[in-house]
Amino acid sequence: MAGIYLHIPFCRQACHYCNFHFSTSLNRKNDFISALLKEIAARKDYLEAEPIETVYFGGGTPSLLATEEIATILQQLRALYPLVSGAEVTLEANPDDITTARLRSWRETGINRLSIGVQSFFEEDLRWMNRAHDARQALDCIGLAQEEGLDNISIDLIYGGPTLPDSHWQQNVERAIGLGIPHLSCYALTVEPRTALDTLIRRHQVAEVSPDDQARQFLLLMDWMAAAGYEHYEISNFAQPGHRSRHNSAYWQGKKYLGLGPSAHSYNGVSREWNVANNAQYIAAPGLVTEKEILTPDQQVNEYIMISLRTLEGIDLQTLAHRFGPQRAAQLRQRAEKHIIGSHLRLAEERLQLTMEGKLLADGIAADLFFDTQSK
Structure with a gap:
């Protein structure tokens, strides 16, 4: 089974923290759709007819597309790729794009999962991030989706920003839980180079992000979500049982995927490639x-x-031994010992798993476990 990701490179306005590829001009949207349909046809052999179990409209802001455009894209995919019955089809949407009429039309086109960029239910946070929606829209859009039966919902929340005290962070999380949202993606506010946020901080126009605040709010988040019965199935993702993101899970399981659109990445098991991150060049x-x-x-x-x-x-040592050889598995087990002693990893049934404290250091621990040519 494989997945398809479509990058829709348009946004209504630029969020201060975002470093994804997008344009705030919709002047060439029609040209982009034509180019995307051509790429869908041209790359139909990339996945070698492997069944497609997930389709993900990301961006950018895919909910800026007209429903007819989404329908045309999906029609092209169904005609050229072997989409399985019951495939998960996700649309990223901003709260200000969600209306009853659009929800109904999205369902009719085959969208069966929404990923909504809420980020916060507090007005001051949204203004600080330069989001296009307000706090009322952040709340109302969820009720609209649930009323229309599009209740397979994920929302994004951001923590660790200077406008978000612990009490507001708790209210954000509790509100999401209380609304019965089955999936939450929660991200620490990251200051990416060459973003508006990076510039504002360097000019001392906004407060710097505190790593200590982020670590504390992440630990609080894990406690709250566990108490509410959510699985912490990936560092940034929490789901009620049975509601994990099938598309993102495929990434973490190392499955093949095809990325379509400017800046999109593709992976076929042995190589990785990515498209040009320029709308004009992509259209050409x-x-x-x-x-x-x-x-x-x-x-x-x-x-x-x-x-x-x-x-x-976590890391399945038996799977690693089968795929890459028992010597590597033994070496990894030995290398992990100091992190086990330090209580950042645990070994359970031949799986190396991060502890709660270890999740704060996930990237560093992974880098320490990596192999290089000298470690063979």
């Missing part, structure tokens, strides 16, 4: 791959370590 040459990387054996095992360590199940 749909599917233009700007870089391709053949993964070495070291990179393949490191990729498995990186993605599996972030999950609830």
Whole structure:
């Protein structure tokens, strides 16, 4: 089974923290749709007819597309790719784009899951982030979706920002739980280079982000979500049982996926490639791959370590031994010992899993476990 990701590179306005590829001008949206349809046709053999179990409209803001455009894209995919019955089809949407009429039309096109960019239910946070929606829309859009039967919902929340005290963070999380939202993606506010937020902080126009605040709010989050019965199945993702994101889970399981649209990445098990991150160049040459990387054996095992360590199940040493050899599994087990002693990893049924404290250090622990040519 494989997945398809479609990058829709348009936003109504730029959030201060965002470093994804997008344009706030919709002037060439029609040209982009034409180019995307051409790329869908041109790359139909990339996944070698492997059944497609998930389709994900990301961006950018895919909910800016007209319903007819979404329907045309899905029609093209169904005609050229083997989508399985019951495939998960997710649309990222902003609260200000969600109306009863649009929800009904999205369902009719085949959208069966929404990922809503709420970020916060507090007005001051949304203004500070330069979000296009307000606090009332953040709340109302969820009720509208549930009333229309599109209740397979995920929402994004951001923590660790200077406008978010612990009490407001708790209210954000409790509100999401109280609304019965089955999936939450919660991200620490990250200051990415060359974003508006980076510039504002360097000019001392806004307060800096506190790593201590972020760590504390992440620990609080894990406690609250566990108490509410959610699975912490990946570092940033929490789900009620049976409501994990099938699309994102496929990434973390190392499954193949095809990325369509400017800046989109693709992976077929042995190589990774990505499209040009420029709308004009993409429109002129749909599917233009700007870089391709053949993964070495070291990179393949490191990729498995990186993605599996972030999950609830952790690194399966037996799977690693089967795929990459028992010597590597033994070496990894030995290398992990200091993190086990330090209570950042635990070994349970031949799986290396992050502890709660270890989740604060996930990237560093993964990097410490990586193999290189000298470690063979």
